[in-house]
Amino acid sequence: MVDDRKLAVLRAIVEDYVSTNEPVGSKALVERHNLGVSPATIRNDMAVLEEQGYIAQPHTSAGRVPTDKGYRLFVDRLSQVKPLSGAERRAIESFLAGAVDIDDVVTRTVRLLAQLTRQVAVVQYPTLTSSTVRHVELVPLNERRLMFVLITNTGRVEQRVVELPDAVDEARVAHLRAMLNACLDGCGLTSVPDKVADLPERLPAEDRPLAATILSVLLESLVERQDEKIVISGAANLAGADFTVGLRDVLEALEEQVVLMRLLGETSDLSALTVRIGSENPYTGLRGTSIVAAGYGSGDKQLARLGVLGPTRMDYPVTMGAVRAVARYVSQILAAS
Amino acid sequence: MVDDRKLAVLRAIVEDYVSTNEPVGSKALVERHNLGVSPATIRNDMAVLEEQGYIAQPHTSAGRVPTDKGYRLFVDRLSQVKPLSGAERRAIESFLAGAVDIDDVVTRTVRLLAQLTRQVAVVQYPTLTSSTVRHVELVPLNERRLMFVLITNTGRVEQRVVELPDAVDEARVAHLRAMLNACLDGCGLTSVPDKVADLPERLPAEDRPLAATILSVLLESLVERQDEKIVISGAANLAGADFTVGLRDVLEALEEQVVLMRLLGETSDLSALTVRIGSENPYTGLRGTSIVAAGYGSGDKQLARLGVLGPTRMDYPVTMGAVRAVARYVSQILAAS
DNA sequence: CTTGGCACTCGGGAACACAGAGTGCCAGAC
DNA sequence: GTCTGGCACTCTGTGTTCCCGAGTGCCAAG
Numbered sequence: 001m002v003d004d005r006k007l008a009v010l011r012a013i014v015e016d017y018v019s020t021n022e023p024v025g026s027k028a029l030v031e032r033h034n035l036g037v038s039p040a041t042i043r044n045d046m047a048v049l050e051e052q053g054y055i056a057q058p059h060t061s062a063g064r065v066p067t068d069k070g071y072r073l074f075v076d077r078l079s080q081v082k083p084l085s086g087a088e089r090r091a092i093e094s095f096l097a098g099a100v101d102i103d104d105v106v107t108r109t110v111r112l113l114a115q116l117t118r119q120v121a122v123v124q125y126p127t128l129t130s131s132t133v134r135h136v137e138l139v140p141l142n143e144r145r146l147m148f149v150l151i152t153n154t155g156r157v158e159q160r161v162v163e164l165p166d167a168v169d170e171a172r173v174a175h176l177r178a179m180l181n182a183c184l185d186g187c188g189l190t191s192v193p194d195k196v197a198d199l200p201e202r203l204p205a206e207d208r209p210l211a212a213t214i215l216s217v218l219l220e221s222l223v224e225r226q227d228e229k230i231v232i233s234g235a236a237n238l239a240g241a242d243f244t245v246g247l248r249d250v251l252e253a254l255e256e257q258v259v260l261m262r263l264l265g266e267t268s269d270l271s272a273l274t275v276r277i278g279s280e281n282p283y284t285g286l287r288g289t290s291i292v293a294a295g296y297g298s299g300d301k302q303l304a305r306l307g308v309l310g311p312t313r314m315d316y317p318v319t320m321g322a323v324r325a326v327a328r329y330v331s332q333i334l335a336a337s
Numbered sequence: 338m339v340d341d342r343k344l345a346v347l348r349a350i351v352e353d354y355v356s357t358n359e360p361v362g363s364k365a366l367v368e369r370h371n372l373g374v375s376p377a378t379i380r381n382d383m384a385v386l387e388e389q390g391y392i393a394q395p396h397t398s399a400g401r402v403p404t405d406k407g408y409r410l411f412v413d414r415l416s417q418v419k420p421l422s423g424a425e426r427r428a429i430e431s432f433l434a435g436a437v438d439i440d441d442v443v444t445r446t447v448r449l450l451a452q453l454t455r456q457v458a459v460v461q462y463p464t465l466t467s468s469t470v471r472h473v474e475l476v477p478l479n480e481r482r483l484m485f486v487l488i489t490n491t492g493r494v495e496q497r498v499v500e501l502p503d504a505v506d507e508a509r510v511a512h513l514r515a516m517l518n519a520c521l522d523g524c525g526l527t528s529v530p531d532k533v534a535d536l537p538e539r540l541p542a543e544d545r546p547l548a549a550t551i552l553s554v555l556l557e558s559l560v561e562r563q564d565e566k567i568v569i570s571g572a573a574n575l576a577g578a579d580f581t582v583g584l585r586d587v588l589e590a591l592e593e594q595v596v597l598m599r600l601l602g603e604t605s606d607l608s609a610l611t612v613r614i615g616s617e618n619p620y621t622g623l624r625g626t627s628i629v630a631a632g633y634g635s636g637d638k639q640l641a642r643l644g645v646l647g648p649t650r651m652d653y654p655v656t657m658g659a660v661r662a663v664a665r666y667v668s669q670i671l672a673a674s
Numbered sequence: 675c676t677t678g679g680c681a682c683t684c685g686g687g688a689a690c691a692c693a694g695a696g697t698g699c700c701a702g703a704c
Numbered sequence: 705g706t707c708t709g710g711c712a713c714t715c716t717g718t719g720t721t722c723c724c725g726a727g728t729g730c731c732a733a734g
Contacts, residue, residue, distance in 0.1 A: 025696050038708050043697070061696050061715040101497065139472045139488060149494075151476060151484060157496050159488075160438070233592060235572060239585030248576030255570060362727050375677055380728070398683045398727050677734075683727090690720085697715095703708075 008035065009045045010054055011078040014066050018315050023063030068278040068312065071290070075275050075316050082317040084325050088116065092326060096333050102126070106231055109306065109330050114234025116322045119241075119310035122260055122293075125229040126303040126334070133184045133192065138177045138214070143167040148217055152189070158221050165209045176211060179203070192222055228304065230260050241311045249285035254309075259283050264293045264305040271295040273324050278312040288312055292319050294327040298335035306330070345372065346382045347391055348415040351403045355652050360400030405615035405649065408627070412612050412653050419654040421662050425453065429666050436670065439463070443568055446643065446667050451571025453659045456578075456647035459597055459630075462566040463640040463671070470521045470529065475514045475551070480504040485554055489526070495558050502546045513548060516540070529559055565641065567597050578648045586622035591646075596620050601630045601642040608632040610661050615649040625649055629656050631664040635672035643667070 012033045016024040026039040026046060035042065046064055049055045054070035057063065066074065084092070095112055099105040106123055113121035137149040144167060150158040179202075183195055196215055200208045232254055238247060253259050262282060273294045279287050286309075293307025307323055349370045353361040363376040363383060372379065383401055386392045391407035394400065403411065421429070432449055436442040443460055450458035474486040481504055487495040516539075520532055533552055537545045569591055575584060590596050599619060610631045616624050623646075630644025644660055 023696090027696075039696095040708055040710090041706085044707085047698080057697085059715065061713080063696065134478060135476045135484075137474055137476055137486070139474055141471060141488075147472070147488060149474070149476075149486065151478075157484075157486070157494070159494050236585050236588035236592065239583065239588055246576065248573050251573035251576055255573065360727090364727075376727095377677055377679095378675085381676085384729080394728085396684065399685075400727070675734105677732100679731090679733100680729105682729085685724105685726095687722105687724090689722085692718090692720105693716105694718105695714105695716090697713080699712095700710090701708105702710105704706085 005035070005037070006045045006049060007073075007078060008033075009042060010049055010066070010070060011074060013046075013049075013055060013064055014070065014074045014078070017065055018313055021313065023058055023065050025063035028063070066313075068280065071277045071312060071316070072280070075277070075320075079317045081273070081324060082321040084321055088322075089325065092116075092329050096329055099333065105330065105333060109326060110231045110233040113306065113308055113322065113326050114237065116326065117308045117310070117319050118234075119237050119308040119314065119319070120232060120234045120254065121306070121308050122230060122232050122264060123306040124261070124264055124304040125231070126297070131303075132186050132188050134186075136177065136180045136184055136218075138173050138180075140168070140170060140173055146173065146214075148214060148221075150218070150221065160217055160221055162214055162217050165213055168210055172207060172210065176203075176207065176214065180214075189222060193219060228257075228261065230257050230264075232260070234308075237310075250289060250309075253283055253285045259286075263291050263309070264307055271297075273320060273327075275316065275320065290314055290316075292316070292323050294323050296327040296330045296334070298331050303331075303334065342372070342374070343382045343386060344410075344415060345370075346379060347386055347403070347407060348411060350383075350386075350392060350401055351407065351411045351415070354402055355650055358650065360395055360402050362400035365400070405617065408614045408649060408653070409617070412614070412657075416654045418610070418661060419658040421658055425659075426662065429453075429663060433666055433670050442667065442670060446663060447568045447570040450643065450645055450659065450663050451574065453663065454645045454647070454656050455571075456574050456645045456651070456656070457569060457571045457591065458643070458645050459567060459569050459601060460643040461598070461601055461641040462568070463634070464565055468640075469523050469525050471523075473514065473517045473521055473555075475510050475517075477505070477507060477510055483510060483551075485551060485558075487555070487558060497554055497558055499551055499554050502550055505547055509544060509547065513540075513544065513551065517551075526559060530556060565598065567594050567601075569597070571645075574647075587626060587646075590620055590622045596623075600628050600646070601644055608634075610657060610664075612653065612657065627651055627653075629653070629660045631660050633664040633667045633671070635668050640668075640671065 009029070012029055012035070013024050016029065016032060026042040029035070029042055030037065030039050046055065049070075050057070050064065053067055054073060055064040056067050058065060092112060096105070096108055099108050102125075106125055110121045110123040113123070131152040133150065134153045135151045137147075137151070139147040139149065141147055141161065144164050146162050146164065146168075148160045148162050152158075179199065180196075183199060184192060187195055196218070199215065200211045203211055235251070235254065238250060263276065263286070271294070273292070276291045276293075278290060281287060281289065281291070288311065289309055290312045291307055291309050292314075293305050295303075295305050297303030306327060308319060310319070346366065349366055349372070350361050353366065353369060363379040366372070366379055367374065367376050383392065386407075387394070387401065390404060391410060392401040393404050395402060429449060433442070433445055436445050439462075443462055447458045447460040450460070468489040470487065471490045472488040474484075474488070476484040476486065478484055478498070481501050483499050483501065483505075485497045485499050516536065517533075520536060521529060524532055533555070536552065537548045540548055572588070572591065575587060600613065600623070608631070610629070613628045613630075615627060618624060618626065618628070625648065626646055627649050628644055628646050629651075630642050632640075632642050634640030643664055645656060647656065
């Protein structure tokens with residue numbers, strides 16, 4: 001059913017098609033790869049591969065083109081991730097090492113990835129889920145308003161302005177701040193709701209409305225972290241690639257945070273290097289594009305995901321290598337800081 | 338030299354070309370606009386307009402197309418900004434009114450503008466120049482590290498992690514925090530450097546290295562505010578428009594914050610509604626595109642600028658109306674909060 | 675200054691032919 | 705059984721030619 005030569009043929013077709021962007025025929029195939037058999041034999045193999053759905057011809061009497069299923073087999077069994085060159089690795093390292101800030105890390109990463117792969121890069125901000133509270137700050141802005149700031153151990157900051165039910169003075173705010181910090185310091189974000197549940201009861205009655213207001217904002221900001229921030233770069237790289245599907249759809253998808261989130265994240269294993277090819281993609285506007293994504297974060301606790309998006313006809317080994325390498329370096333940087 | 342009818346002809350050419358996207362000829366012109374003269378007369382006028390550089394023909398025996406100079410004259414003297422419809426105004430109002438946050442305001446604004454004009458919208462975050470310090474916060478992260486947070490009256494937050502020269506305790510940090518706030522509260526960002534200049538001298542000697550470190554970070558963050566953040570939306574709208582110049586260049590320009598800043602901002606009068614047409618543009622990659630921009634901010638103190646970017650062949654009256662209207666509404670929203 | 679007439683130009687589309695690449699199939703060789 | 709060479713067939717893409725129509729510029733007359 002799938003003997004070795006047929007697989008070799010499929011691999012050759014994918015490689016040639018990716019590099020030339022033209023349907024590849026039997027004759028060209030035996031010339032470029034030394035398969036040791038004649039074109040006619042290859043033709044027979046190709047007929048079988050086509051029947052099985054791994055390749056297709058755009059029209060009669062044209063060469064063959066890999067289908068999504070063909071790419072899938074190629075990625076799963078016929079290729080191996082190509083490691084970066086030493087020069088590239090050094091470039092990554094020095095480029096990322098200069099980052100001063102979590103924002104800076106993310107920005108640099110996304111640019112780096114776009115440049116490295118010459119595709120559209122997408123980086124998700126480190127998620128708060130697995131991070132812990134480092135500090136909660138309440139800053140009075142005026143009598144009826146204060147700013148609530150939540151700082152996590154990943155360097156992420158969530159801030160929010162709170163309108164208060166009634167006037168408060170600095171002392172009450174300070175008290176509440178101290179209580180909140182005592183209660184939450186170092187605890188995981190997911191356990192915050194439990195921790196603060198009984199907080200109002202431990203306060204004097206007159207402070208309870210204030211506490212309730214602030215807590216509701218706190219909890220709300222925890223929920224909202226779900227729709228994480230995402231940064232993209234390298235949209236210009238879309239201009240070169242010729243998409244089978246309209247460019248417009250792709251650009252539209254890139255502006256939909258939710259779509260991007262799902263593309264990057266819809267996997268049980270955050271850390272895995274995942275590839276989603278063309279129609280495997282849930283979003284119809286992105287048929288014709290593939291996504292290569294990986295998780296990043298230090299060791300046990302995965303923080304978030306990053307990846308690139310490009311035409312189905314992409315160089316998977318190289319792209320996967322770049323994505324994996326960048327993910328690793330970012331993890332390293334984040335772990336060190 | 339420029340009699341009325343020639344101007345009317347130019348206006349008609351611009352309007353027709355914008356709506357049809359095809360070179361417009363003398364015959365079509367007299368049919369669609371009742372100019373009361375014959376095609377031959379129009380031809381004479383067009384010959385003069387061409388000689389003066391307001392219009393051009395793509396090739397012999399084709400209709401005429403406005404040049405950048407022609408659009409310029411049209412915008413300056415032949416058109417008037419078209420106000421939005423009542424429905425549009427209501428939509429803007431309700432859409433912006435829902436914003437909860439400075440980030441939210443900016444995000445909603447940029448989306449709104451993109452949708453309204455069907456072009457690429459660009460919004461600059463409110464600049465800090467004219468804003469004042471509302472609060473400075475120092476949050477110890479551990480012994481050798483603290484987070485520095487600067488909150489302004491526009492709701493903007495700058496945060497930064499500071500590595501300390503030596504270990505500090507909470508008391509010293511609290512003291513410094515109090516001093517900083519006493520010193521800076523309510524003062525304009527531009528005057529911050531003066532205000533803090535003598536601060537170290539007023540501290541006990543052992544606190545001076547700490548203070549110096551923090552102040553240097555503070556001042557640095559003030560300088561960095563120069564390269565303001567910019568948000569864009571509606572890149573998908575580029576797909577429809579056919580650019581004379583490559584789409585790639587435009588997409589590249591959109592990723593260059595600096596370029597965008599210059600496009601929006603290079604004007605002495607922040608509040609003016611400015612139009613930059615095609616080659617008037619400093620950036621070569623954006624020949625073929627025009628920018629319509631306006632300042633926003635409440636009354637006397639202009640905060641920043643926003644605008645849209647589209648093909649030179651755009652409906653200037655409508656676009657200008659939309660940009661102006663959005664700028665006004667945003668100003669309103671910001672003033673209220 | 676305007677107008678109608680007229681010759682001229684040029685781009686774009688339709689029709690057509692043709693070369694080239696590629697296929698499928700079949701009969702014969704190993 | 706599997707591979708191979710040969711052969712007829714089918715497309716696409718390209719180049720050529722031709723022609724129509726829109727549009728122009730110019731000129732002489734109103």
